[in-house]
Amino acid sequence: xxxxxxxxxxxxxxxxxxxxxxxxxxxxxxxxxxxxxxxxxxxxxxxxxxxxxxxxxxxxxxxxxxxxxxxxxxxxxxxxxxxxxxxxxxxxxxxxxxxxxxxxxxxxxxxxxxxxxxxxxxxxxxxxxxxxxxxxxxxxxxxxxxxxxxxxxxxxxxxxxxxxxxxxxxxxxxxxxxxxxxxxxxxxxxxxxxxxxxxxxxxxxxxxxxxxxxxxxxxxxxxxxxxxxxxxxxxxxxxxxxxxxxxxxxxx
Amino acid sequence: xxxxxxxxxxxxxxxxxxxxxxxxxxxxxxxxxxxxxxxxxxxxxxxxxxxxxxxxxxxxxxxxxxxxxxxxxxxxxxxxxxxxxxxxxxxxxxxxxxxxxxxxxxxxxxxxxxxxxxxxxxxxxxxxxxxxxxxxxxxxxxxxxxxxxxxxxxxxxxxxxxxxxxxxxxxxxxxxxxxxxxxxxxxxxxxxxxxxxxxxxxxxxxxxxxxxxxxxxxxxxxxxxxxxxxxxxxx
Numbered sequence: 001x002x003x004x005x006x007x008x009x010x011x012x013x014x015x016x017x018x019x020x021x022x023x024x025x026x027x028x029x030x031x032x033x034x035x036x037x038x039x040x041x042x043x044x045x046x047x048x049x050x051x052x053x054x055x056x057x058x059x060x061x062x063x064x065x066x067x068x069x070x071x072x073x074x075x076x077x078x079x080x081x082x083x084x085x086x087x088x089x090x091x092x093x094x095x096x097x098x099x100x101x102x103x104x105x106x107x108x109x110x111x112x113x114x115x116x117x118x119x120x121x122x123x124x125x126x127x128x129x130x131x132x133x134x135x136x137x138x139x140x141x142x143x144x145x146x147x148x149x150x151x152x153x154x155x156x157x158x159x160x161x162x163x164x165x166x167x168x169x170x171x172x173x174x175x176x177x178x179x180x181x182x183x184x185x186x187x188x189x190x191x192x193x194x195x196x197x198x199x200x201x202x203x204x205x206x207x208x209x210x211x212x213x214x215x216x217x218x219x220x221x222x223x224x225x226x227x228x229x230x231x232x233x234x235x236x237x238x239x240x241x242x243x244x245x246x247x248x249x250x251x252x
Numbered sequence: 253x254x255x256x257x258x259x260x261x262x263x264x265x266x267x268x269x270x271x272x273x274x275x276x277x278x279x280x281x282x283x284x285x286x287x288x289x290x291x292x293x294x295x296x297x298x299x300x301x302x303x304x305x306x307x308x309x310x311x312x313x314x315x316x317x318x319x320x321x322x323x324x325x326x327x328x329x330x331x332x333x334x335x336x337x338x339x340x341x342x343x344x345x346x347x348x349x350x351x352x353x354x355x356x357x358x359x360x361x362x363x364x365x366x367x368x369x370x371x372x373x374x375x376x377x378x379x380x381x382x383x384x385x386x387x388x389x390x391x392x393x394x395x396x397x398x399x400x401x402x403x404x405x406x407x408x409x410x411x412x413x414x415x416x417x418x419x420x421x422x423x424x425x426x427x428x429x430x431x432x433x434x435x436x437x438x439x440x441x442x443x444x445x446x447x448x449x450x451x452x453x454x455x456x457x458x459x460x461x462x463x464x465x466x467x468x469x470x471x472x473x474x475x476x477x478x479x480x481x482x483x484x485x486x487x
Contacts, residue, residue: 062346079352086345099333100318106325111307113359160306252388 003028004058005080010223012117013077019212019220020081020175024090050212059087078109081175089206104169108176110160116157116183119150122188124227125250132231134243142251150187150194158200166207173211181208182220189224258283259330262304262312264291268367268427269323270311271472276327276423279468280336292379324355327420339417350414354406354421362402365395366428366447373445395447403453411460418464429454437475 005021005028007014018045021028057080085095096102126138126146138146157180161168186204195202209217211228223230261284262348263270277284277374289295289310296308305312305321313329320326330342342348366393376383402425406413406478413421429448462469 062349076353076356078356079349082352083345083349086348099329102332103320103325103329105323106328106383107320110322110324110355110359113356114364118360156307 006031012182105176115153120183120186127190189227260314262287272427274472
């Protein structure tokens, strides 16, 4: 029975699944997809699903079906990680059997959906993709608000979720740290140093990277580390298709 | 569970996720006490409440000193700690994944768009705050899109969102999509909007969910009615 996972490592949730599967030696068929290119086709073909032939995950007969939007693909990815912990009996600390510890992981996974995730994501769009790929400048007020939102989320992250603990749930790394780190790394790809003046956050990041393994961590983040370079060589025609939609979404 | 005290639930019953938690507690007869937090009176911003939850949000659960936020985390914790029927949050990985899939999607879809519509149409006007017609129009369109997905990606031909039986997914979703007459504290000024009006499949799903929850549903809402009566009596 083969496990297929469809991933675009430019996307944060996809990185967390990739890292999780690799770290736990879960054998899977890595199906590389490009969410950007998929957007192009969905515009061209109207309402035809972006990932029509590519479910996010296929495990024998069980599969999570295609999704027409990036957002939906990614939210399924997080559910997938929970599924993998059960199916492959990964070490307890990832998603503890202890119900209170597990609840803490769920609490973080839930909270981050409307905070760190969109705020971090937005910085990639605002600081890199929209200006460099679309040639559109972000109005100062919008930029300032976006930075403030991210900072508030990071403050809450440090004060409430991290506090004085080495990891979110306690002494050991869990899915919460994994999901958090990939989101927090996203603005880094846009050239924003989120760890500046945040020694606690930086110490946590170093700890998480060491736990995951520096090599695996860096490998998963290649697309992010080279984002500023990659944007220069992006095919303008490919991205023209979804420019109006993106601009409307972020700037209206 | 011997010697264990009842859980404390900090709720504002005007909040949809809070109602989901209350319905779950009542339906499964989980011993609990309620601490009502009135968001409209700013009770979530007091120093005491902020100490409990720095995020200043509801619902919050306090299980004998274990304090938990986020409605879906709370529901999952209750479902697994209190030995409720399996269908709420199935143990089988494939079935559980379906519920997790929905709860993940719920935040920035069903909840976000339904809440924006409700804020713009009911809450802001009633609190004398400025509304944004463009934002409201966009929220209605977004909600429409979400309902399409709810119907075509989740429900499809099934009786409930994640299978043959009701689960946490249905509970969370239905609390966002009830007729506004239930949500609305200010009955006379209520919009009367039913976002499921032209969607027979979702209408019958909603009835099914409400039937499955009948007593606890009414109980949870009777508290809302009581608050409303107290409030209108003061006017």
